[in-house]
Amino acid sequence: MAAIGSAIGLGNVWRFPYIAYSNGGGAFLIPYFVALFTAGIPMLILEFSVGHWSRHGAPESFKKIGKKWEWVGWWAALVPFVIVTYYIVVMAWCFSYLIYSLDLRWGLDAKSFFLSDFLSVTTGPLEIGGIRIPILLSLLVVWFLVFLILYKGVGRIGKVVMITVPLPWILLIILAIRGLTLPGALEGISYYLTPNFSKLTDLNVWLAAYAQVFFSVGIAQGIMISYASHLHKKSDISNNAFIVALADSGTSFLAGFAVFSVIGYLAMSQGIGIESLGIAGPQLAFITYPTAISLFPVATTIFGILFYLSLLTFGIDSAFSMIEPMTLGIQQKWRITKGKATAIICLVGFLASLLFTTGSGLYWLDILDYFFSRFGMVLVGLIECLVLAWVFRVAFFRDHANKTSDILIGQWWDILIKYVVPAILTILLVASVYENILRPYVQPWWVVLLAGVLPCVAIFFAAWILMKQKTKKEEPL
Secondary structure, three states: OHHHHHHOOHHHHHOHHHHHHHOOHHHHHHHHHHHHHHHHHHHHHHHHHHHHHHOOOHHHHHHHHOHHHHHHHHHHHHHHHHHHHHHHHHHHHHHHHHHHOOOOOOOOOHHHHHHHHHOOOOOOOOOOOOEOHHHHHHHHHHHHHHHHHHOOOHHHHHHHHHHHOHHHHHHHHHHHHHHHOOOOHHHHHHHHHOOOHHHHHOHHHHHHHHHHHHHHOOOOOOHHHHHHOOOOOOOOHHHHHHHHHHHHHHHHHHHHHHHHHHHHHHHHHHOOOHHHOOOOHHHHHHHHHHHHHHHOOOOHHHHHHHHHHHHHHHHHHHHHHHHHHHHHHHHHHHOOOHHHHHHHHHHHHHHHHHHHHEOOHHHHHHHHHHHHHHHHHHHHHHHHHHHHHHHOOHHHHHHHHHHHOOOOOOHHHHHHHHHHHHHHHHHHHHHHHHHHHHOOOOOOHHHHHHHHHHHHHHHHHHHHHHHHOOOOOOOOO
16 A cells, blocks of 8 residues: 555656647557556566565665665665655645635636745746745645654554545545536547557657656655565565556546546636646646636635645655655664654755745756656666666566465566666666757756756765665664
């Protein structure tokens, strides 16, 4: 359940529907499910097997494979920790908008309210601006909630996810049903699902499918290794992987109905084409959807609360799962208590999050998210595959998974882990580098170095330094 909660996050609601539409609509499901079964599920089985076998978090797991590979585990733990520093800021936005839903404070001009009144966006990333107090207060609340969930360990996580995993599904189903009853909803659904089979010949569509699967199910972040280390010795590893992956993809597909039905209604209400509306990222959650909610004929406040409550509950499981690998790594290396390790990580994370509460926070959030998703996690996944499949014996993990699984995996799985997944990740990495050489993601070019390249390099050296630290010999408290 915790792994499902980790895999299902904000990206399921605002990224998958848009990616599907822009890459062939209903036809996108073909490359998406091919990617799910050839990369997503095999990698989940691999990471579940590693954690279940080692009984440790990512750093100690790779150290058990070979002392010189401990840095790979720290690198895998550091990437999601950097991501969570801005991911939690988005959750703070959701918490603020949950309160604003009580009186629909954004009014009919949700765009101006979000960018000017709420964020006070500056003219560029180098103009920092002041800290926004409403966002800061919401950020304090969210970080405190995450700390409360994590500091008692995996037992409390298990109790929390029994609520936070099914609740957003229920809320999403309610939102989808409500959306489908709105005028113009069918036009929105048609816009979302109409297949464009000519897209299947486009390599970029297949790369988009693999990228979506890889980043959505939560692999190459140390998360699944950490969670699997707590599994019972007889837990069915392969079944767990299939359940997590299919729950994640099913949620993404359902979210498309909740999103595009409302987008169709909004386009009809404003007399414009759907393509004229913002249907990706923060624009969807904080501009498009609030505008549509304000136009609902009835129960506007209720559906505003339901929408932002669903985003919060989707996000909270992903947030604390991104912190858990670092917390577990520190706890196991220095033999400190779970509470102390959690307090250290949450405090450092909160201080790092302050940048994203400023007027330039939206710029830095977008830049860091782009580079860590395009380069950081891809590199981690590639190195992870190479170490586990080529340096170690990947067949060892296949045998380990088969000992507890009803679904037995064969040598085809070895081929996927050794050849197919590394090849796909290499192509993704090369394509991203080539794209940024031709068209840098941000201008001027040195901002790419400052906000994109340097953070990725910094966490590599941080991982190396953490590996070099001596492990305390005392038993944990």
